[in-house]
Amino acid sequence: MSRKSSYTVEEKIKACTDYLSGFKSAIQIAIELNMGKHGRGVVRGWVKKYEAYGASVFINKARNNYYSQEFKERVVKEYLNGTNSPNELVIKYNIPSRTTLIRWIKMYNNHIELKEYDPKPEVYMVDTLKTTFEERIEIIKYCLAQGRDIKGTAAKYGCKYAQLYQWVRKYEAEGQTALIDKRGKCKQEDKLSDLEKAERKIAQLEREKEEYRKKYELLKKAEERERW
Known part of the structure; x- marks a missing residue:
């Protein structure tokens, strides 16, 4: 039996209320919703978010969340310091999913800049x-x-x-x-005038310069993190 790809707001809220009232266990809810082997953990994650933020946490927003670079780095460092687990951080900061946080952690560990995200x-x-x-x-x-x-x-x-x-x-x-x-x-190159050839060469040099600048910035950030 294949797993459902998504769940409605009503299904999530009902799952939380059924679980919190003791009417159903996380396993029972996962089976009813055809959630697969990790369903129990997903249900418990819903419940924690529901307890922390209420039913509104499941309502789709008109636009995605905004995350600054500073925010992402703070959350990742909190994880790396052993302060909280990924699941706990997702609940604490109302991050959409554990997958989102894991991606930030992998990028940080690979010295990839965690850029601001504004939809x-x-x-x-x-x-x-x-x-x-x-x-x-x-x-x-x-x-x-x-x-x-x-x-x-x-x-x-x-x-x-x-x-x-x-x-x-x-x-x-x-x-x-x-x-x-x-x-x-x-x-084609052989049909260009001398001016056009020069302009194309200048554009190429500018692109190469920009690539070198970006690589230098990444190396510089990596060296700074090594000293932490």
Whole structure:
């Protein structure tokens, strides 16, 4: 029998009230909901969240939670110091799932920066922004200078996420000449003028410089963590 992929708010609330009233055990609820071998633990996790935050904890939000870099690092360090287990931290800070926290821990241990997460749903809904060639280059360079933060850059300039993603992808693959016309077609190397060749070379050097900068920052952060 296959496991259900998701559960309704009503099912979660009923599971919690049945368990807390002593009407049913976690195992009974897991079996009824077809939750698989780890179902008992999932039910108990629901119950702890229900006790801490009430039924509203199961209601889907209009947008995802915002987590700052400082918050993520504080929670991970709390785990690494042995203060609390992942399950306890998920309940304490109302983190959506244990999987989310485990991913933060793995990233931290592998010296991968725990960047801030801000959903910014508006960058997916805005209309396509009309820009000149020069404006597109300005936006792309800003995006790359911010560590390829497409979502944040799209919000800053009021353009659509998918639109900016395509600009950045073309710029990284073919240089700024790929953005001259709306079709994004780039001339073959042997058909470029001397100026176009120079512009493409400059774009390539800028991309390489940015890659070296990001690698240097990662190494620097790794060395700092080694000294902790």
